[in-house]
Amino acid sequence: MNQENLIDKITQEVMNRLSGMGYSESGSTAVSQKARSVVTQQEHGSCECITPASLASYIDHTLLKPDATQAQIEQLCQEAIQYSFCSVCVQPFWVSYCARKLRGTKVKVCTVVGFPHGANVPPTKAFETRQAIEDGAQEIDMVINVGALKSGNLKVVEEDLRAVKRACHSTTITKAIIEAFLLTDDEKITVCQLAKKVGYDFVKTSTGFAGGGATVHDVALMRKVVGPKMGIKAAGGIRSFEDAKAMVLAGATRLGTSASIKIVTGQS
Numbered sequence: 585m586n587q588e589n590l591i592d593k594i595t596q597e598v599m600n601r602l603s604g605m606g607y608s609e610s611g612s613t614a615v616s617q618k619a620r621s622v623v624t625q626q627e628h629g630s631c632e633c634i635t636p637a638s639l640a641s642y643i644d645h646t647l648l649k650p651d652a653t654q655a656q657i658e659q660l661c662q663e664a665i666q667y668s669f670c671s672v673c674v675q676p677f678w679v680s681y682c683a684r685k686l687r688g689t690k691v692k693v694c695t696v697v698g699f700p701h702g703a704n705v706p707p708t709k710a711f712e713t714r715q716a717i718e719d720g721a722q723e724i725d726m727v728i729n730v731g732a733l734k735s736g737n738l739k740v741v742e743e744d745l746r747a748v749k750r751a752c753h754s755t756t757i758t759k760a761i762i763e764a765f766l767l768t769d770d771e772k773i774t775v776c777q778l779a780k781k782v783g784y785d786f787v788k789t790s791t792g793f794a795g796g797g798a799t800v801h802d803v804a805l806m807r808k809v810v811g812p813k814m815g816i817k818a819a820g821g822i823r824s825f826e827d828a829k830a831m832v833l834a835g836a837t838r839l840g841t842s843a844s845i846k847i848v849t850g851q852s
Contacts, residue, residue, distance in 0.1 A: 636850035683720025694723035702727030706747035759786035765796030786815035797821030807835025
């Protein structure tokens, strides 16, 4: 079976499954996109096991707006502690502040590198990474060089990924943001394979700053490409419990969102 036929087959399987759970294509932006893979209930549990509260450990509680204030970042940290979110995801400037605020808690500090466009040269991204880790970051979400990927310059894309990976400690969690909204399916497959080859812990759908966010389609395709063990972070446009649940069922193991409290409290 060729790649196109395989993708079409998987797409139909996922849409059938989502329809059976009561989702409709008009019900949610995240769910309205065609998915291209199936993550079995054995891998992610039955639908009934996914409750709003159970998603807290999936969430990177996120505030990446350029006008974020110290008061807002402090509130972000307090909320992450209160609701037991996995991490806070903030701009590099706020890493040391968050590390101090979260010291002694289980909440991790996540930051971004090459954000939001990914067009920095590898040494710059490596420097950003080392500085962020020195400041207290435990997780690094780096934006790939999208332009190089779309130009077919895979050597540059891989070098970029490796530069950041080398700058990390062995305990640092690494996530490659592929900016799926800007890519063809073939490009998504290629960059996911590269991130896995280099040894990243996660592939991540989006920055949320490029005109589109996470879709079930992309999460499911990414899961199919990287297999069952690598992490997948869905980010961008996840605004409700239904959105979040659909992402997890499609294969996401981490969720980046600023609507975290709304999701875990089941607010509509």
